[in-house]
């Protein structure tokens with residue numbers, strides 16, 4: 315068993331506002347170095363949870379450990395453990411991009427001699443080197459979000475808490491933000507990122523935590539969750555000559571062990587498959603032996619949006 319502490323661990327974390335339970339006995343276990351999506355509809359309790367993890371809001375009850383540190387007992391250690399990006403970007407009038415980062419670097423007591431190099435590295439990471447001397451208020455929303463992310467990285471924290479970093483961005487800026495988050499994953503940071511736009515996180519996350527009305531719905535790897543809820547996986551087969559081979563393939567697949575159902579779409583076949591890996595390989599062999607020209611064969615990626623709709627009733631507090 316690993317003795318490594320988890321990056322983020324909560325036990326029965328609860329926050330009440332009067333009679334409203336915004337976060338309800340939430341227990342999380344996020345391992346180090348994963349990019350974890352924190353997903354739920356509006357009002358589910360995502361911001362409240364992130365603010366508690368960032369030490370900005372006192373829980374009503376429960377425990378929080380970040381990198382093994384009990385942050386409720388030692389709140390003074392929180393700023394050094396995490397980088398927190400709120401869903402709202404404060405206005406910094408008359409501050410240039412480099413001055414903005416320099417301000418936070420000073421706050422973290424980074425020595426003057428190290429600051430110019432650090433700022434140059436951060437601006438390069440978030441692709442804002444060309445805006446070094448621009449005023450913060452002149453940046454586009456996407457650029458401000460990236461600058462805000464650079465600010466959370468000033469002190470090189472291991473754990474990043476990001477509240478809807480892609481909200482309000484146009485499609486191009488979303489793609490840029492997604493690339494940047496992927497890069498943080500490669501840097502081995504633990505990234506806990508909230509969103510209610512689910513597809514945005516699908517290919518980015520190692521795991522997801524889904525909450526609704528303050529309660530944990532499920533947590534785990536996207537594929538595991540999908541297998542758990544559906545009891546099968548979705549395979550996709552693309553045929554070289556669909557007009558010729560589709561009827562034969564359908565007949566054959568429907569007689570194959572493990573196949574629950576087969577659907578045809580515009581350009582491929584979808585198979586609800588409950589078999590194991592060996593049976594999956596046998597299925598492909600069967601198609602080929604029957605003389606069917608298979609162009610592509612593989613597991614369909616599960617759309618987080620579908621998964622989410624299956625798991626929650628979409629209720630909003």
Ligand SMILES: Nc1ncnc2c1ncn2[C@@H]1O[C@H](COP(=O)(O)OP(=O)(O)OP(=O)(O)O)[C@@H](O)[C@H]1O
Pocket residue numbers: 331334336354355356357358359360361362363510631
């Ligand atoms: N300061 C507060 N006082 C009273 N109720 C609050 C307060 N802050 C949040 N709430 C309520 O707690 C619940 C959870 O809110 P929270 O902002 O954490 O949800 P969220 O999942 O982040 O939603 P969104 O995606 O809309 O940001 C909501 O019902 C909200 O109205």
